[in-house]
Amino acid sequence: MSFDAEAKMQFLFALRSKGVTDTVVLNAMEKVDRGLFVQGYFNDRAYEDTPLPIPCGQTISQPSVVALMTQALDVGPRDKVLEVGTGSGYQAAILSQLARRVYTVDRHKRLVQAARAVFDALELSNITAFTSDGSHGLPDQAPFDRIIVTAAAEDPPGPLLAQLKIGGIMVVPVGQSDTVQQLIRVTRHEDGFDYDELRPVRFVPLVEGLGKD
Ligand code: SAH
Numbered sequence: 149m150s151f152d153a154e155a156k157m158q159f160l161f162a163l164r165s166k167g168v169t170d171t172v173v174l175n176a177m178e179k180v181d182r183g184l185f186v187q188g189y190f191n192d193r194a195y196e197d198t199p200l201p202i203p204c205g206q207t208i209s210q211p212s213v214v215a216l217m218t219q220a221l222d223v224g225p226r227d228k229v230l231e232v233g234t235g236s237g238y239q240a241a242i243l244s245q246l247a248r249r250v251y252t253v254d255r256h257k258r259l260v261q262a263a264r265a266v267f268d269a270l271e272l273s274n275i276t277a278f279t280s281d282g283s284h285g286l287p288d289q290a291p292f293d294r295i296i297v298t299a300a301a302e303d304p305p306g307p308l309l310a311q312l313k314i315g316g317i318m319v320v321p322v323g324q325s326d327t328v329q330q331l332i333r334v335t336r337h338e339d340g341f342d343y344d345e346l347r348p349v350r351f352v353p354l355v356e357g358l359g360k361d
Contacts, residue, residue, distance in 0.1 A: 151181040162197040166212035176245035185236035204256040208236040232282030233298035237263025253282040256359035285311040299354040321351045
């Protein structure tokens with residue numbers, strides 16, 4: 149399958165019908181070929197609005213969920229963004245179109261290496277990917293204008309809240325891993341945090357410590 153004009157039209161139509169209205173986000177989704185992030189057997193289904201398996205028992209999120217989370221994050225061109233949960237690298241590649249700099253971390257080294265290879269092939273030079281436990285954030289690069297977590301936590305992790313700038317936004321799925329979770333948007337103010345519930349979602353769990361591969 150190639151991301152030709154016909155595939156793009158259907159892909160963007162599905163996004164709009166799910167409530168993606170931000171043209172900057174839609175342009176990024178049109179520009180980055182999801183097929184490059186889905187390897188092997190499932191590559192044929194890369195342009196369907198569905199999550200798909202990736203190595204290490206993880207999933208590449210559904211495109212409409214990627215787009216809606218990106219839209220909720222309200223990223224600007226000067227922003228430094230942290231993504232926890234690199235997975236295939238697709239969400240980071242979308243963010244790289246909107247932000248100044250993207251840091252992305254995953255607990256699986258194998259996923260980080262594969263994602264880096266795609267970032268290099270696409271010359272996405274404003275993304276830095278690390279193998280680390282993202283529940284601690286990335287203290288060396290903090291604070292961040294925006295933080296996106298693409299694995300479900302029981303609560304927004306404290307270190308991530310602490311690494312968010314005043315005025316910053318974090319989008320994170322919250323809830324038990326095998327039930328429906330709520331996507332939450334956290335906004336940091338001078339004197340605390342505001343929490344908005346956005347929509348029900350389903351993500352793999354945020355797991356502490358590094359993966360074995
Ligand atoms: N954003 C990805 C999909 C993420 S799937 C994409 O666009 O393809 C969730 C990812 O979170 C998995 O790859 C999993 O390994 C990672 N993850 C889970 N717990 C983590 C943790 N504590 N630190 C870093 N990554 C974690």
